Amino acid sequence: MVTPESLDKREDKIAVxxxxxxxxxxxxxxxxxxxxxxxxxxxxxxxxxxAGYDRTLEVTDEELRRASLSFTDNPAELARCRLIIVAVPxxxxxxxxxxxxxxxxxxxTVGKHMPKGSCIVFESTVxxxxxxxxxxxxxxxxxxxxxxxxxxxxxxxxxxxPGDKVHSLDKIVKxxxxxxxxSLSLLQHVYGKVVKAGLHxxxxxxxxxxxKVIENTQRDLNIALMNELAMIFDIMxxxxxxxxxxxxxxxxFLPFRPGLVGGHCIGVDPYYLTFxxxxxxxxxxxxxxxxxxxxxxxxxxxxxAVKMLIRQGLQVRGAKIAVLGLTFKEDVPDLxxxxxxxxxxxxxxYGVTPLVHDPLADPEExxxxxxxxxxxxxxxxxxxxxxxxxxxxxxxxxxxAQISRICRADSPLLIDIKSAFSPARAKELNIQYWRL
Numbered sequence: 001m002v003t004p005e006s007l008d009k010r011e012d013k014i015a016v017x018x019x020x021x022x023x024x025x026x027x028x029x030x031x032x033x034x035x036x037x038x039x040x041x042x043x044x045x046x047x048x049x050x051a052g053y054d055r056t057l058e059v060t061d062e063e064l065r066r067a068s069l070s071f072t073d074n075p076a077e078l079a080r081c082r083l084i085i086v087a088v089p090x091x092x093x094x095x096x097x098x099x100x101x102x103x104x105x106x107x108x109t110v111g112k113h114m115p116k117g118s119c120i121v122f123e124s125t126v127x128x129x130x131x132x133x134x135x136x137x138x139x140x141x142x143x144x145x146x147x148x149x150x151x152x153x154x155x156x157x158x159x160x161x162p163g164d165k166v167h168s169l170d171k172i173v174k175x176x177x178x179x180x181x182x183s184l185s186l187l188q189h190v191y192g193k194v195v196k197a198g199l200h201x202x203x204x205x206x207x208x209x210x211x212k213v214i215e216n217t218q219r220d221l222n223i224a225l226m227n228e229l230a231m232i233f234d235i236m237x238x239x240x241x242x243x244x245x246x247x248x249x250x251x252x253f254l255p256f257r258p259g260l261v262g263g264h265c266i267g268v269d270p271y272y273l274t275f276x277x278x279x280x281x282x283x284x285x286x287x288x289x290x291x292x293x294x295x296x297x298x299x300x301x302x303x304x305a306v307k308m309l310i311r312q313g314l315q316v317r318g319a320k321i322a323v324l325g326l327t328f329k330e331d332v333p334d335l336x337x338x339x340x341x342x343x344x345x346x347x348x349x350y351g352v353t354p355l356v357h358d359p360l361a362d363p364e365e366x367x368x369x370x371x372x373x374x375x376x377x378x379x380x381x382x383x384x385x386x387x388x389x390x391x392x393x394x395x396x397x398x399x400x401a402q403i404s405r406i407c408r409a410d411s412p413l414l415i416d417i418k419s420a421f422s423p424a425r426a427k428e429l430n431i432q433y434w435r436l
Contacts (some may be wrong), residue, residue, distance in 0.1 A: 323357070324395055
């Protein structure tokens with residue numbers, strides 16, 4: 001079996017399967033201490049990384065150049081590795097059902113090529129039980145081996161926050177779990193080399209899986225509460241940001257804010273838990289209620305924009321609205337599960353033409369995933385309104401006055417989803433302003 005000593009002496013190699021927002025930073029950190037191979041099935045991704053470029057912007061070009069690791073899109077290379085860490089996406093489908101195909105596919109690939117004595121670790125977010133109920137049987141079938149006899153498994157959930165350079169991999173406590181005590185000790189040794197914040201060993205893989213999935217479920221529910229409060233306060237003509245600022249003066253008030261909940265974590269993970277709960281005969285009312293509220297916010301913002309056009313005496317059908325930002329959060333290029341698309345679709349249903357700008361999003365991906373042609377800033381002139389959807393640094397640098405100039409000079413109209421600017425300043429500039 002693979003041991004801490006065999007890894008330290010580089011007699012055994014570590015493979016990281018899936019080189020996205022989670023896998024690549026992990027591979028880079030591990031490469032400072034071990035012999036590491038990065039595997040991804042996307043050849044384009046491998047070519048870019050081999051050339052020293054990370055399109056996710058999680059790892060700088062300099063960090064990639066300094067890292068001592070190799071990249072491949074050849075799964076046969078995994079046969080040279082006896083600690084294999086799987087960090088593939090776990091999305092949901094159009095019906096909000098967990099899409100386990102990436103996880104199942106990677107389990108097949110690993111099962112076909114893993115050598116005897118391997119330890120296979122999963123970092124992907126799943127429902128409790130998935131590692132042992134889904135991944136292990138696939139690996140046993142593909143390899144002809146038996147868990148506990150020829151290989152072991154572990155689960156150590158990722159806690160990467162895309163775009164966050166403060167709460168990086170080494171600064172976040174890492175949960176570790178495994179199918180046996182020896183493998184747990186191995187994972188504590190390996191992750192302990194790179195995670196300086198400390199480790200939390202869980203008593204079982206299911207406990208670790210459950211801990212991960214409720215982290216984002218808790219955040220989802222708290223944001224849903226803020227979104228519902230924002231809609232209530234809007235009816236009452238009360239500024240939500242001011243209310244939260246006042247309430248935040250109490251020491252135990254939690255600093256959540258309303259907003260769109262997209263991406264591949266908060267807006268996805270709760271559905272993994274609700275799927276498992278319903279398969280066991282339990283209907284999770286509160287979690288699904290929070291999901292309904294958060295999934296409706298794009299429609300709500302678009303309807304608010306339409307109402308503002310009407311109040312300004314503007315024609316809705318044929319109106320042009322500039323939407324600044326398409327990625328799921330600020331200062332990251334990731335378009336997966338962005339909720340900005342809900343705003344765009346609702347505006348189109350009203351006959352409004354949305355023109356989208358985003359300095360970080362890949363134009364090809366925007367076209368491929370959503371059929372959206374990203375605009376240059378120079379093309380955004382004489383708009384009927386602007387929706388500031390994602391607060392990228394570029395927009396913050398532009399400021400309220402410059403953003404408002406995108407609108408028609410006689411009636412600048414701005415919808416600020418992120419509450420980035422001040423209503424008082426907007427009033428000084430004669431901007432019709434609304435913030436969530």
